[in-house]
Amino acid sequence: MATIRDVARHAGVSISTVSLALNGTGPVSEETRARIDAAVAAVRYTPNLMAQNLKRGQSKLIGMVLGDAANPFFGRLFGTIDKHISGHEHMLIVANLASDPGRELRTLTLLKRHRVAGIIMTPLRNDPEFAAHLNELDVPVVLVDQDVDGTALDFVTSDHRRGAEMLTAYLARLGHRRIAYVGGQRNMWAAERRLEGFRSAMAEGGLAVEPEFEIVADYSADLAYDNVIRLMSSPSRPTAILAANNYMAIGALQAVTDLGFRCPDDVSIAGIDVVAWSSIVMPRITTVEQPIDELARVASLWMMEHVRGEAGRGGERRCHVAEPRLVIGHSCAPLPK
Amino acid sequence: MATIRDVARHAGVSISTVSLALNGTGPVSEETRARIDAAVAAVRYTPNLMAQNLKRGQSKLIGMVLGDAANPFFGRLFGTIDKHISGHEHMLIVANLASDPGRELRTLTLLKRHRVAGIIMTPLRNDPEFAAHLNELDVPVVLVDQDVDGTALDFVTSDHRRGAEMLTAYLARLGHRRIAYVGGQRNMWAAERRLEGFRSAMAEGGLAVEPEFEIVADYSADLAYDNVIRLMSSPSRPTAILAANNYMAIGALQAVTDLGFRCPDDVSIAGIDVVAWSSIVMPRITTVEQPIDELARVASLWMMEHVRGEAGRGGERRCHVAEPRLVIGHSCAPLPK
DNA sequence: CGATCCTATCGAAACGGTTCGATATCAATG
DNA sequence: CATTGATATCGAACCGTTTCGATAGGATCG
Numbered sequence: 001m002a003t004i005r006d007v008a009r010h011a012g013v014s015i016s017t018v019s020l021a022l023n024g025t026g027p028v029s030e031e032t033r034a035r036i037d038a039a040v041a042a043v044r045y046t047p048n049l050m051a052q053n054l055k056r057g058q059s060k061l062i063g064m065v066l067g068d069a070a071n072p073f074f075g076r077l078f079g080t081i082d083k084h085i086s087g088h089e090h091m092l093i094v095a096n097l098a099s100d101p102g103r104e105l106r107t108l109t110l111l112k113r114h115r116v117a118g119i120i121m122t123p124l125r126n127d128p129e130f131a132a133h134l135n136e137l138d139v140p141v142v143l144v145d146q147d148v149d150g151t152a153l154d155f156v157t158s159d160h161r162r163g164a165e166m167l168t169a170y171l172a173r174l175g176h177r178r179i180a181y182v183g184g185q186r187n188m189w190a191a192e193r194r195l196e197g198f199r200s201a202m203a204e205g206g207l208a209v210e211p212e213f214e215i216v217a218d219y220s221a222d223l224a225y226d227n228v229i230r231l232m233s234s235p236s237r238p239t240a241i242l243a244a245n246n247y248m249a250i251g252a253l254q255a256v257t258d259l260g261f262r263c264p265d266d267v268s269i270a271g272i273d274v275v276a277w278s279s280i281v282m283p284r285i286t287t288v289e290q291p292i293d294e295l296a297r298v299a300s301l302w303m304m305e306h307v308r309g310e311a312g313r314g315g316e317r318r319c320h321v322a323e324p325r326l327v328i329g330h331s332c333a334p335l336p337k
Numbered sequence: 338m339a340t341i342r343d344v345a346r347h348a349g350v351s352i353s354t355v356s357l358a359l360n361g362t363g364p365v366s367e368e369t370r371a372r373i374d375a376a377v378a379a380v381r382y383t384p385n386l387m388a389q390n391l392k393r394g395q396s397k398l399i400g401m402v403l404g405d406a407a408n409p410f411f412g413r414l415f416g417t418i419d420k421h422i423s424g425h426e427h428m429l430i431v432a433n434l435a436s437d438p439g440r441e442l443r444t445l446t447l448l449k450r451h452r453v454a455g456i457i458m459t460p461l462r463n464d465p466e467f468a469a470h471l472n473e474l475d476v477p478v479v480l481v482d483q484d485v486d487g488t489a490l491d492f493v494t495s496d497h498r499r500g501a502e503m504l505t506a507y508l509a510r511l512g513h514r515r516i517a518y519v520g521g522q523r524n525m526w527a528a529e530r531r532l533e534g535f536r537s538a539m540a541e542g543g544l545a546v547e548p549e550f551e552i553v554a555d556y557s558a559d560l561a562y563d564n565v566i567r568l569m570s571s572p573s574r575p576t577a578i579l580a581a582n583n584y585m586a587i588g589a590l591q592a593v594t595d596l597g598f599r600c601p602d603d604v605s606i607a608g609i610d611v612v613a614w615s616s617i618v619m620p621r622i623t624t625v626e627q628p629i630d631e632l633a634r635v636a637s638l639w640m641m642e643h644v645r646g647e648a649g650r651g652g653e654r655r656c657h658v659a660e661p662r663l664v665i666g667h668s669c670a671p672l673p674k
Numbered sequence: 675c676g677a678t679c680c681t682a683t684c685g686a687a688a689c690g691g692t693t694c695g696a697t698a699t700c701a702a703t704g
Numbered sequence: 705c706a707t708t709g710a711t712a713t714c715g716a717a718c719c720g721t722t723t724c725g726a727t728a729g730g731a732t733c734g
Contacts, residue, residue: 079435083435356693390691
């Protein structure tokens with residue numbers, strides 16, 4: 001592959017002149033510039049970014065760590081962030097955790113080896129060991145969606161607690177009293193906030209939460225399916241189900257359908273974060289939507305500020321909490337008196 | 338950030354010895370190795386991959402170009418390819434075309450600047466200019482899903498034509514004669530194959546294709562929706578609709594539902610490539626599924642062969658055509674006599 | 675006209691590694 | 705004991721760039 005040396009030789013000038021001309025970083029005569037341009041075309045020269053970055057001491061690569069690439073939420077998040085980032089001749093180097101928290105540390109190390117200029121990540125773990133690693137990483141990090149306690153990293157999220165509250169309160173307003181909650185892993189940050197929101201809205205509405213109505217289904221459609229089958233087979237079944245993410249909402253809907261119940265006539269179902277793409281599910285599921293575009297925009301912006309060294313290292317961590325949006329579908333009905 | 342020089346100084350040995358020890362590429366005494374390990378930990382040394390790659394003349398980065406990151410098909414494709422690739426201490430640098438063919442050339446150039454070891458891409462364009470660029474790129478490329486005529490690049494796809502045939506024949510077997518086809522852009526490779534499959538199966542079944550029943554909706558749910566609304570409002574409406582991708586199938590389903598028709602009682606709907614994630618749509622849409630895992634596996638394998646220089650440069654291009662799988666749902670019904 | 679200042683160009687020293695060809699030590703061999 | 709062959713270590717060249725300081729030839733100025 002052609003190097004800058006080939007261009008210099010072909011144009012009959014020195015290497016430094018070529019560099020000066022190509023980067024527009026020094027005075028070059030009109031005639032020389034033309035000869036260099038011709039030479040570039042002739043030898044098919046493409047600057048080697050690895051060499052440039054090495055010399056400049058900074059790379060144009062930004063790491064992005066996704067919790068689960070197969071989930072459309074992360075797909076849209078990535079797509080939107082990419083749109084913002086790649087405008088600045090930067091590129092994203094993306095890693096997929098496939099919902100496996102065990103890959104998180106290894107991935108971060110690998111990204112650091114690549115000397116990425118920064119990392120945007122949706123973390124899975126939330127424990128002191130992980131926080132310590134993040135703090136010692138020495139690379140700008142913007143967390144998205146989930147927080148890691150004990151770090152001072154920029155953080156962009158939507159108000160998970162409020163979202164769960166909105167849906168729970170909505171179900172309560174429809175007259176439901178026996179509301180089941182299908183939630184994610186207990187140690188995950190967002191899952192905890194959502195659970196808090198559910199409980200708080202239940203308490204607010206003067207409703208009791210029966211222990212067996214608080215289910216942990218690890219954000220998995222299959223687990224949600226099994227649990228809802230069990231729940232709905234009991235004589236003391238709920239009249240409404242709130243699922244904490246898109247997969248579990250769909251698992252729940254499938255379960256009640258397979259049992260012969262109709263939604264919303266026999267049971268109401270609402271789900272957090274059932275993104276637009278799946279909202280075509282019939283009946284359309286009532287949901288709170290995260291403003292993915294807003295999350296992506298703020299995360300990209302802050303990351304670019306870090307990259308340009310403009311991030312006010314005032315020590316203060318920045319947090320942006322976006323408001324979720326209640327989208328009423330056809331999956332919830334008022335409870336007959 | 339600590340360099341190999343710091344490690345050497347701290348351990349009291351030469352730089353080359355550190356390199357030899359760390360890479361296990363030369364004999365190093367047990368004692369020295371221990372001192373070096375200690376020094377690495379002490380100065381928090383992380384090898385600079387950019388420098389390593391520059392020296393070794395090859396990078397551990399593989400480019401991946403996605404047609405549309407928000408589409409779960411690409412999300413799952415990426416996730417699975419990442420699983421295979423990232424095992425070999427390689428990483429993916431991913432770019433999203435967001436369905437905009439205009440970004441394709443710029444993206445490839447940028448990836449080449451980064452000196453990626455290879456590129457896995459799902460192309461959008463299929464024209465001579467683009468083919469010429471690909472041929473002159475001088476980087477190993479594996480095409481996935483769509484072909485580019487006039488190149489000799491490895492190509493992994495599923496049998497789009499056969500998939501469309503299977504669904505069309507299935508509808509015909511149910512007794513449908515007035516079948517409408519909602520297809521993608523006319524110049525895209527896969528869209529053409531699917532259209533061929535539809536036409537061939539129609540001819541095979543002795544069915545005539547009315548021109549107004551062959552719709553071009555650019556893989557967009559909205560366009561499909563509008564067109565199906567128009568189609569179904571006509572007195573000579575079809576009894577079955579075949580949509581060429583997941584988005585359009587959902588748009589079509591939404592349209593017939595909004596018009597007050599029931600599916601499958603009033604009209605049957607089938608869709609190509611309605612991935613598992615959306616198969617929960619009620620009624621579950623009959624579809625042909627692409628074996629994403631198989632595509633990802635073969636593409637990753639071939640790419641790693643290229644990277645290791647094992648690719649038999651016999652000049653012969655390799656093609657892998659996977660068989661799509663017919664998944665019967667509840668969206669199609671026999672036509673009453 | 676000599677000093678001064680642009681303008682255009684160049685050589686050489688980095689950046690952080692790898693790797694090849696020394697060199698030095700030491701045990702085994704004939 | 706001189707030779708050989710491992711074994712362990714090192715110095716220096718190099719990968720493809722950028723960038724700093726130097727040089728040289730005008731044009732401008734007092």
